[in-house]
Amino acid sequence: MSIPVLGNHVDPNPEGTIALILIEIEEKVFHLGIIIISIVVIIIIIVVIIIIVVIIIIIVVIISIVVIISIVVIIFIIIFVVVISIVIIISVVIIIVVIIIIIFIIITMIVIIIIVVIIIIIFIIIPAAQTSCSTGVPQGTVLAPLLFTLYTADFSHSTSSCHLQKFSDDSAAVGLITDGDDTEYRELIQDFVDWSLRNNLQINAGKTKERVGGGGSPQA
Numbered sequence: 339m340s341i342p343v344l345g346n347h348v349d350p351n352p353e354g355t356i357a358l359i360l361i362e363i364e365e366k367v368f369h370l371g372i373i374i375i376s377i378v379v380i381i382i383i384i385v386v387i388i389i390i391v392v393i394i395i396i397i398v399v400i401i402s403i404v405v406i407i408s409i410v411v412i413i414f415i416i417i418f419v420v421v422i423s424i425v426i427i428i429s430v431v432i433i434i435v436v437i438i439i440i441i442f443i444i445i446t447m448i449v450i451i452i453i454v455v456i457i458i459i460i461f462i463i464i465p466a467a468q469t470s471c472s473t474g475v476p477q478g479t480v481l482a483p484l485l486f487t488l489y490t491a492d493f494s495h496s497t498s499s500c501h502l503q504k505f506s507d508d509s510a511a512v513g514l515i516t517d518g519d520d521t522e523y524r525e526l527i528q529d530f531v532d533w534s535l536r537n538n539l540q541i542n543a544g545k546t547k548e549r550v551g552g553g554g555s556p557q558a
Contacts, residue, residue, distance in 0.1 A: 461480045461481050462481060487504070489537070490504065490509075490537075490539075493530065493533045495511075495526050495529070495530075497522070499513065499514040499516070499522060500512065500513040500514065500522045500523050500526055502526065502530065509530070511523065511526050511527055511530060513526065
C-alpha cells in the first residue's frame with residue numbers, strides 16, 4: 339500500500355488521509371446543502387412574491403371593477419336626477435302657465451261681467467228708474483229698440499194681400515182690399531190687438547191711424 343502524498347508532505351498514516359478525504363466530502367456536501375437550501379428559499383420567495391403580486395393584481399382588478407361600477411351607478415343616478423329635475427321643472431312651468439291662463443280667463447270673465455253690469459246699469463236700470471214703467475222696456479234707452487224687437491218677434495203675418503210691418507216700436511198692418519172684402523185685414527188687426535193684450539202691451543190709440551187709398555192702393 340502506497341502512502342498518499344499531500345503536497346510536499348508525506349503522511350505516514352493512511353487513516354489520516356481517509357479522514358481528510360471525509361472532511362473534504364463533508365464540506366462539499368455541506369456547501370451543496372447550502373446551495374440547495376438557498377435555491378429552495380429563493381424559489382419559495384419567488385413563489386411568495388408571485389402570489390403576493392397575483393393577490394395585489396386581483397385586489398386592484400376588484401377595486402377597479404368596483405370603482406367602474408360605482409362610477410356607472412353614479413352616472414346613472416346623476417342622469418336620473420337630471421331627468422327627474424327636468425320633468426319636475428317642465429311640470430311646474432306647465433302648472434304655472436295653466437294657473438296663469440285660468441287666472442287670465444277668470445279676470446277676463448270678471449271684467450266682462452263688470453262691463454255688462456255697468457252697461458245694464460247705465461242704459462237700462464238708471465233710465466228705468468227715471469221712467470215710470472211696469473212692463474216692457476222704457477223709451478229713450480239704447481237697448482230698448484233691440485229688446486222690444488226681440489220681445490215682439492213672435493208675432494208676424496205675411497200673405498199676398500195682407501202683412502204686418504214692424505220698425506222698432508212702431509207697427510203697421512198693410513192690407514189690399516179687393517171688391518170690398520176686408521176680412522183678412524180686420525182679422526189681422528184683431529189678432530194683433532189680442533196678442534198685445536196677452537203680452538201686456540198697450541196700444542196707443544192716440545197715435546193709431548187708419549188710411550184708405552183708392553185705385554188699388556193698400557189700406558193701413
